[in-house]
Amino acid sequence: MTPDTLHDADTHPTGGTGFRTVLVANRGEIACRVIGTLRRLGVRSVAVFSDADADARHVREADVAVRLGPAPAAQSYLDVDAVVAAAVATGAEAVHPGYGFLSENPALARACGRAGIAFVGPGVDALEAMADKLAAKSIVGARGVPVVPGAGEPGMSDDDLLAAAGVVGFPLLVKPSAGGGGKGMVVVRAESDLPGALASARRVAASSFGDDTLLLERLVEAPRHIEVQVLADTHGTVVHLGERECSLQRRHQKVVEEAPSPLLTPEQRARMGEAACEVARSVGYVGAGTVEFLVPAASPDEFFFIEMNTRLQVEHPVTEMVTDLDLVALQLRVAAGEPLGLAQDDVVLRGHAVEARLYAESPDRGFLPATGSVLVYDDGGVPSGPGASPLRLDSGISAAAVVGGHYDPMLAKAVAWGETRDEAVERLDGLLARTVVLGVETNTAFLRSLLADDDVRAGRLDTGLIDRLVASVVGPGEGPGGPDWVDLVAAALFLVEQAVVARPGGGTGHSRLLAAGMAAAGDPWRVGDGWRLNGGAAARRVLLVDAGGGAHEVRVTGVVGDAVVHVPAADDGAWPGSTTHAARASLVRDPGADGAWWLTLDGVRERVRLALDAPPADGEPATVWVWRDGRTVALAAPDREQRAARARADRRRARGDAPGATDPEVRAAMPGTVVTAAAGGEPVTAGDVLVTVEAMKMEHPLLAPHDGVADVRVRPGDLVRRDQVVAVVHPHDSGAAQPAAPVPQPDTQGAS
Numbered sequence: 001m002t003p004d005t006l007h008d009a010d011t012h013p014t015g016g017t018g019f020r021t022v023l024v025a026n027r028g029e030i031a032c033r034v035i036g037t038l039r040r041l042g043v044r045s046v047a048v049f050s051d052a053d054a055d056a057r058h059v060r061e062a063d064v065a066v067r068l069g070p071a072p073a074a075q076s077y078l079d080v081d082a083v084v085a086a087a088v089a090t091g092a093e094a095v096h097p098g099y100g101f102l103s104e105n106p107a108l109a110r111a112c113g114r115a116g117i118a119f120v121g122p123g124v125d126a127l128e129a130m131a132d133k134l135a136a137k138s139i140v141g142a143r144g145v146p147v148v149p150g151a152g153e154p155g156m157s158d159d160d161l162l163a164a165a166g167v168v169g170f171p172l173l174v175k176p177s178a179g180g181g182g183k184g185m186v187v188v189r190a191e192s193d194l195p196g197a198l199a200s201a202r203r204v205a206a207s208s209f210g211d212d213t214l215l216l217e218r219l220v221e222a223p224r225h226i227e228v229q230v231l232a233d234t235h236g237t238v239v240h241l242g243e244r245e246c247s248l249q250r251r252h253q254k255v256v257e258e259a260p261s262p263l264l265t266p267e268q269r270a271r272m273g274e275a276a277c278e279v280a281r282s283v284g285y286v287g288a289g290t291v292e293f294l295v296p297a298a299s300p301d302e303f304f305f306i307e308m309n310t311r312l313q314v315e316h317p318v319t320e321m322v323t324d325l326d327l328v329a330l331q332l333r334v335a336a337g338e339p340l341g342l343a344q345d346d347v348v349l350r351g352h353a354v355e356a357r358l359y360a361e362s363p364d365r366g367f368l369p370a371t372g373s374v375l376v377y378d379d380g381g382v383p384s385g386p387g388a389s390p391l392r393l394d395s396g397i398s399a400a401a402v403v404g405g406h407y408d409p410m411l412a413k414a415v416a417w418g419e420t421r422d423e424a425v426e427r428l429d430g431l432l433a434r435t436v437v438l439g440v441e442t443n444t445a446f447l448r449s450l451l452a453d454d455d456v457r458a459g460r461l462d463t464g465l466i467d468r469l470v471a472s473v474v475g476p477g478e479g480p481g482g483p484d485w486v487d488l489v490a491a492a493l494f495l496v497e498q499a500v501v502a503r504p505g506g507g508t509g510h511s512r513l514l515a516a517g518m519a520a521a522g523d524p525w526r527v528g529d530g531w532r533l534n535g536g537a538a539a540r541r542v543l544l545v546d547a548g549g550g551a552h553e554v555r556v557t558g559v560v561g562d563a564v565v566h567v568p569a570a571d572d573g574a575w576p577g578s579t580t581h582a583a584r585a586s587l588v589r590d591p592g593a594d595g596a597w598w599l600t601l602d603g604v605r606e607r608v609r610l611a612l613d614a615p616p617a618d619g620e621p622a623t624v625w626v627w628r629d630g631r632t633v634a635l636a637a638p639d640r641e642q643r644a645a646r647a648r649a650d651r652r653r654a655r656g657d658a659p660g661a662t663d664p665e666v667r668a669a670m671p672g673t674v675v676t677a678a679a680g681g682e683p684v685t686a687g688d689v690l691v692t693v694e695a696m697k698m699e700h701p702l703l704a705p706h707d708g709v710a711d712v713r714v715r716p717g718d719l720v721r722r723d724q725v726v727a728v729v730h731p732h733d734s735g736a737a738q739p740a741a742p743v744p745q746p747d748t749q750g751a752s
Contacts, residue, residue: 018336019043019094019118023087024062025108026098027077028396029412030312031058034096036385037328046090048083050076052406057398064090071406077101084111094118094335096328100408103311104131120335122310126283130308133177134215140305143282145275148294148304152177152215158198161216165194168216174198176205177213182252184208187219200699203675207694220304222462224295225249226261227309228276229319231330232285233340240273241319242349246292247461248450250367255443255466256450257315258354259322262421262459263300272303279308288312288331297462314357314413317392321353321417326386352421354428356451360409362441363470364547368670369409369695371722374401375439375611375625376595379412382431390417390424391431399594403440405671405695405721411442421459425451433630438595438611445631483546483626483633485567485581490599491624491635492542492554492565493587494610539566543643544624545636552635555580560587599628666702666727668720670695680712683732690727693720704729 023046024034031047035058038045047062052071059065066086068076076082078101087095095112097103097120106127112119121127130136134154137147151164154177165172165188174197176184184204186197198214206212229241245261246254260269276291290313293303316327325342334340360370374397382393395412397403403411414431418424429451432444450456453469483491539555546552555566566580583601590596595609609627621638672695684690684704690712691702704710708729720726 018338019332021046021090021092022094022096022120022332023048023066023083023090023092024058024096024098025077025083025102026096026100027053027056027058027407029394029410030098030100030314030396032061032396033385033394034098034328035061037326037332040385041329041332043332046086046092048077048086050406052402052404055400057396057401066090071404073101073407077407080105080107080111083108084115084117087112087117088115092117094120094332096120096331097311099311099314104309106131118335120287120331122283122285122287122289126285127310129283130310131178133175133179133307134213136307137305139282140279143278145279145282145305146303148217148220148306150215150217152213154213156214158195158202161198161214162191162194165191165216168218171219171221173217173219174201175215175217176201176209176211177215178209178211179205182249185252204694204699207673207675220294220296222297222464223247224261224263224297224300224461225254225292225306225463226264226272226295226303227290227292227313228273229313229316229327230276230280230285230289230291231327231334231340231342232280232287232289233334234286234337235339237340237343238277238280238285239340239342239344239347240276241323241325241347243269243272244290244313244315244318245461246315247463248456248466249463250466250470254315254357256354256356256447256456257318258352258421258424259318260349260352262461263295268301275303275305279305285310287334288316288327314410315355317386317394317413317415318353318355320386321389321392321415322349322351323347324350329386351417351419352424353415353417354421354424355413355415356428356432356447357410358412358414358432358435358437358447359443360403360411360440361443362547363443363446365669367443368722369405370441371403371405371671372440372613374399374403374437375613376436376609376627377401377438378436378593378609380431380434382435388415390427391415392417393431393435397437411437411440422457425457436595436609436627436632438609438625438627438632439613441634442632448630482548483544483552483635485569486599486601487626487628487631487633487635488544488552488554488567489565489583489585489601490587490597490608490610490628491544491626491637492556492567493560493563493585493599494597494612494626495542495624495637496540496556496563497560497587498612543638545621545638547634562586663705664708664729664731665725666690666705666729668693668702668722668724668726669700671719671721672700674714674716674718674720674726675699677712677714677716678710678727680710682710684708684710684729690729693726702726706731708732 021044022038024031025048035045045062047059047065048068049059049065050068050071068079068082095117102108104127106124109119109124109127134152141147151168171189174186174188184201186201188194188197201214202212224247226243227246228243232238243261244257244259246257248256279291290309292306294306295303320327361367362370377397377399379393382391384394392415393412397411416424416427416431418427429448432448539557542554544552552568557564563585564582565585566582569579569581586600588598590598595611597608597610598605599608611625613623615622621636621642624635624637626633672693674691675694676692678690686704686706688704689701690704690710691714693700708731711728714726
């Protein structure tokens with residue numbers, strides 16, 4: 001059967017799957033993507049959700065939805081009994097686990113089997129064999145597949161691993177045997193750093209996988225990460241669908257993926273593909289799986305097996321776009337016991353596809369996860385799922401969605417296809433530029449900078465490339481995410497239109513919010529144009545603060561439909577002899593789209609998207625979001641009281657009791673789980689680790705800002721939110737009172 005006729009065969013009432021109802025045991029974009037295929041095949045879909053996701057997009061798109069439990073994943077998406085009970089209650093004949101959560105958990109496969117429900121994935125034996133990285137390396141090595149040199153056996157203590165490290169050699173990689181996706185992995189370059197790395201990796205492995213067994217691997221410097229998609233059925237067929245290049249990574253997490261790899265020749269592709277099929281055969285694999293390899297930069301003809309992911313991968317859309325196959329439909333076909341209907345000679349790769357992962361994260365804050373409410377979302381009508389070409393956007397969000405800290409911060413995947421790699425990259429950049437997300441920080445600007453890099457464009461890739469680029473393409477308040485003078489004009493006019501800015505001589509801005517349309521109602525006292533008797537119009541002063549803390553004062557004279565705006569002049573010679581630039585400007589609402597406005601500057605009109613985020617707490621400023629010309633910036637808009645408080649704080653900091661005085665409060669940089677906490681009431685030295693927070697597959701130490709006595713306000717196991725005060729370090733001479741006892745913290749655990 002050819003790839004083209006495969007789609008046609010999937011259109012009868014059970015979609016060629018034998019299933020009439022399938023439960024999707026996941027959330028976000030992957031749940032939406034699986035539900036899309038089920039809808040196309042005419043199969044009834046069942047979604048599951050936690051309390052945090054009650055109104056999520058995947059819930060609305062499914063035919064039926066079942067609540068699993070509270071927001072923490074352990075009480076909802078990771079609850080095997082609850083998932084199987086939901087399947088039984090809705091008459092589901094199969095469970096599709098997506099990726100993450102329970103997708104590689106043998107307990108779910110067993111529970112489905114006991115309930116007479118098909119698990120859309122491999123058998124329990126294959127799941128268990130490949131989940132244990134030590135066992136997996138032994139199994140595939142015996143079949144002649146090359147593996148990375150290393151050491152590790154169940155039951156090895158830290159002392160045993162320290163002794164084995166001398167044989168493995170430095171630098172090396174510490175990996176949880178039962179883990180995946182980079183969680184708990186630590187690079188160690190010197191023997192002195194190994195004890196701490198082992199302790200950290202064991203904590204993460206035990207808490208995340210229930211197994212603290214570790215292994216050591218020789219670190220392959222500057223490698224390429226290339227993986228092969230395999231498919232196997234219960235009738236003995238095993239095929240591969242070519243490879244994916246996944247070398248663009250950060251913190252062992254893939255960021256941009258593509259198919260095929262720009263490195264491999266047809267001969268190398270065939271050799272690596274056959275090795276991947278042999279890995280699948282070695283464990284009697286059934287379903288869709290991915291075999292991951294490292295390719296050393298110094299010897300690109302070599303490759304080493306890393307691991308096998310026994311599930312659908314996040315990056316599977318690039319394979320679908322170059323093969324014209326629906327991998328979810330094929331998974332369902334195999335899970336129903338049907339022949340794959342596909343031979344190796346039927347697999348033809350056409351063109352090139354590139355995918356970028358759109359995350360809710362802040363590059364300005366070291367790529368820490370971001371949270372908030374989606375105020376404006378516009379995907380430009382780009383379709384999702386298989387068959388979408390040349391552009392595809394698989395998304396799990398919509399306007400008004402709440403992005404919290406409970407789960408993985410990935411919002412969507414942008415994918416583009418082209419006849420050539422250059423064409424695919426250009427199309428992907430354009431898709432990212434046109435995708436609008438306001439209300440939550442994203443990595444869109446960083447992705448576009450990455451795609452523009454000369455090495456990326458030339459296909460000179462390795463797993464360390466992003467780390468080398470980060471310092472040059474991201475900086476607080478500058479680079480692709482920083483505001484320019486047009487952004488400032490748009491933001492200031494929007495704030496004036498929303499009546500957020502303080503009126504001259506009375507009240508503060510955010511205490512004077514006016515109902516929409518007051519000015520348009522014909523009341524001259526509500527026009528807000530700064531008119532004064534016997535004098536020129538008064539300008540409204542708007543203070544905007546960028547992500548790097550830079551303050552920009554903008555003055556607006558007149559009404560938003562016809563104003564003169566004075567903005568700080570850029571120090572680039574554009575306006576010589578002037579510290580400000582005056583522009584004739586207007587801002588008019590565009591009713592054609594949510595948050596859309598027409599901005600006219602000196603006779604030139606362009607479309608912008610604007611949104612106002614209410615202050616998150618008392619004393620905090622509102623935020624104005626600006627999308628323009630493919631760029632998004634967020635600017636804080638403090639009112640008079642907040643501006644005064646900021647000035648007072650700056651003066652206090654400037655006249656600190658000691659040179660280099662620092663803030664005594666230690667705050668969590670992101671939502672996460674406390675894994676270590678120092679004892680309260682004890683003397684500490686600047687730089688001592690007070691609290692360690694686990695989030696985004698990494699441990700993040702929070703350090704003492706100066707010498708003093710630590711008042712630690714959290715315990716291990718507590719869940720902390722972003723910017724929460726976790727400790728206060730009182731200087732030795734401050735006469736601080738006895739530290740308060742830890743207090744219960746809000747439940748904001750990151751989960752997947």
